Amino acid sequence: MEGFKNLINTIASPTILFTATMVLFFFIFPLNDWFDKWNRRLKLHLLWTKKAMIIAALLMAGFFLFGLSDPDFRSIVLKPDNVPISGLIFLVYFFTWLSMHQAYQNDERLENGEKVDEHYDAPNDKALVWPDLVYVEFIALILCSAFLLVWSIGLQAPIEEPANPTESPNPAKAPWYFLGLQEMLVYFDPWMAGVVLPSLIIIGLIAIPYIDRDPGGSGYYSYKNRKLSIALFMFGWLVLWDMLIIVGTFLRGPNWNFFGPFEYWDIHKLEALTNINFSEYIYVKWFNTGMPNNILIREIWGILVLLGYFLILPPLLAKTWMKDLFARLGSFRYSVFIVLILIALTLPIKMYLRWMFNLKYIIAIPEYFFNF
Amino acid sequence: MLEKFRDTQFYKSIFRGGGVPKSRRQRMMVVLNSVFLHLHPVRLPKHAVKLKFTWCMGGLTFFLFLIETISGILLMFYYRPTIEYAYTDIIDLAEQVPFGIMREIHRWGAHAMVITVWLHMFRVFMTGSYKPPREFNWAVGVILLLLTLLLSFTGYLLPWDQLAIWAITVGSNMARATPFFGYEGPGASLLAIGDINFITMASDARFALIGGRFMGEAALLRFYVLHCIGLPFIIMIFMAIHFWRIRKDGGISTPV
Ligand code: HEM
Numbered sequence: 001m002e003g004f005k006n007l008i009n010t011i012a013s014p015t016i017l018f019t020a021t022m023v024l025f026f027f028i029f030p031l032n033d034w035f036d037k038w039n040r041r042l043k044l045h046l047l048w049t050k051k052a053m054i055i056a057a058l059l060m061a062g063f064f065l066f067g068l069s070d071p072d073f074r075s076i077v078l079k080p081d082n083v084p085i086s087g088l089i090f091l092v093y094f095f096t097w098l099s100m101h102q103a104y105q106n107d108e109r110l111e112n113g114e115k116v117d118e119h120y121d122a123p124n125d126k127a128l129v130w131p132d133l134v135y136v137e138f139i140a141l142i143l144c145s146a147f148l149l150v151w152s153i154g155l156q157a158p159i160e161e162p163a164n165p166t167e168s169p170n171p172a173k174a175p176w177y178f179l180g181l182q183e184m185l186v187y188f189d190p191w192m193a194g195v196v197l198p199s200l201i202i203i204g205l206i207a208i209p210y211i212d213r214d215p216g217g218s219g220y221y222s223y224k225n226r227k228l229s230i231a232l233f234m235f236g237w238l239v240l241w242d243m244l245i246i247v248g249t250f251l252r253g254p255n256w257n258f259f260g261p262f263e264y265w266d267i268h269k270l271e272a273l274t275n276i277n278f279s280e281y282i283y284v285k286w287f288n289t290g291m292p293n294n295i296l297i298r299e300i301w302g303i304l305v306l307l308g309y310f311l312i313l314p315p316l317l318a319k320t321w322m323k324d325l326f327a328r329l330g331s332f333r334y335s336v337f338i339v340l341i342l343i344a345l346t347l348p349i350k351m352y353l354r355w356m357f358n359l360k361y362i363i364a365i366p367e368y369f370f371n372f
Numbered sequence: 373m374l375e376k377f378r379d380t381q382f383y384k385s386i387f388r389g390g391g392v393p394k395s396r397r398q399r400m401m402v403v404l405n406s407v408f409l410h411l412h413p414v415r416l417p418k419h420a421v422k423l424k425f426t427w428c429m430g431g432l433t434f435f436l437f438l439i440e441t442i443s444g445i446l447l448m449f450y451y452r453p454t455i456e457y458a459y460t461d462i463i464d465l466a467e468q469v470p471f472g473i474m475r476e477i478h479r480w481g482a483h484a485m486v487i488t489v490w491l492h493m494f495r496v497f498m499t500g501s502y503k504p505p506r507e508f509n510w511a512v513g514v515i516l517l518l519l520t521l522l523l524s525f526t527g528y529l530l531p532w533d534q535l536a537i538w539a540i541t542v543g544s545n546m547a548r549a550t551p552f553f554g555y556e557g558p559g560a561s562l563l564a565i566g567d568i569n570f571i572t573m574a575s576d577a578r579f580a581l582i583g584g585r586f587m588g589e590a591a592l593l594r595f596y597v598l599h600c601i602g603l604p605f606i607i608m609i610f611m612a613i614h615f616w617r618i619r620k621d622g623g624i625s626t627p628v
Contacts, residue, residue, distance in 0.1 A: 155480070157479040173542065
């Protein structure tokens, strides 16, 4: 039992959990034909069958039930404001399954030359709102109300000690839906994690329909013809958003240290980490000269790296790997698309630089609060 | 008995037409005659009424918003947004008010609404319903998502307990790192004439948000006003646009 718990604690650590996810993700949600081929070969598409859903749901429920026997797990999962996130885990899983299940079914139908499930023969296939839709809505409404009522009677809303601005709790956590952003604070300064990245999420979401203009695949679930869009959206939504929230809620304890789900939140847990800036690597470790005084000279390497990343990589990709995409989108749409993707990718990149090299900032200009 | 009642002058005066809607025409008239049902079209594609297509998530989000409005109004009867009273009013709410689960309904409903908006967005994405002609409504939806989160965030402060102020402190501290407009943000020092900085601790984005240099009375009042009046007002306008556009864009998306 203890062995199993220790195993889970280890697997749950960000490095392992995130790496496993990164490796598996695009095989589960194929990004292109190559991944799709492997998806079929590894039989990962079976994940979207009814059987797999039932097994997965049982496993997840089993894990939670087992976990509840552990005091550390219980104290974090049953914290009133964390209950919705347990719910979120199940709901996100179920609806991911539901949409993928229907998508793969429709893909199969299309392949066999049949019509998709949502096929609609205007104006014959019309249903009346009264009573057909109103009936469904009414039931949904009753169920939702009943659910909320039971939840409200069963679980009291939290209220802690009166506010005390001089005594900060440890850890101090933002509301759960912003914990993905707070988790990003580990790797980015507040101006990025708290301001720029959230703004870009909003802008990026709004930009989706203006970038993905392929009129096919609208109005029904499908995957095959929308691989790139769906895989990228899934990655942002499931990994960079939901997973970070779950990590931030359940696995971050005092001093924002990592704690496994079965680990006691020890305030004195030490993570002796000294993080080093890119410029320090260059001047101190490699050139052995000591840091230059001029800010520009000091940071020029990081600036060059970033310029290369944002200015050289996009045209390079457009010429090679993303040639078709570039042709389809045109230069303006392609530029917006690729810059948004590259910015999103800075998060996993910075994570790995941190884990592997203890890298703190690529550009560090604390004099002007500009650290990246 | 019920059928008779439906033929009375009283019933007919409320529900135009009266009687049990039996024929196709009568059923269509039910929708056309009702201000509430009129949000809907009269007829719609068969797959659009199926739960497995829309998951009813948009509808549930709207329903939860209505629940939040009603329970929120009830909470406002008891709650005073001052440092002196806020906390004790919340305590009293649970202990003194009969059937005191309004706060639970409001809080859990808010959490649920955040989840349903996300899932609604996810469903819209997966059915490709953001594609033309629905691009703009998707954008309106993104604004609705943002507003939902902000509503939830502003409400989080109001109990004025440790959980509340520290969660909001973590959140609003980010504002002081806003590029150019936060006093610890990159570029803020560029907004200066000579030695005079325009962006200081008492004039930056964070100051605007919490109405002071520290979390206090002004922050509570600001969040209260935004939470109870400002944001609901704005979100209702955007919801109206959202619903209007669903109809104008041809109703629930269908395969072409
Ligand atoms: C307060 C939040 C929101 C409410 C109350 C709301 C409500 C609704 C409702 C009732 C529908 C009808 C179909 C359905 O239930 O799925 C709908 C459709 C739609 N919603 Fe929302 N919504 C909200 C947020 C969003 C968000 C965050 C997005 C996307 C970012 C979005 C994009 C759309 C689009 C594109 C449609 C048309 C779907 C179609 O034609 O199939 N909405 N919304």
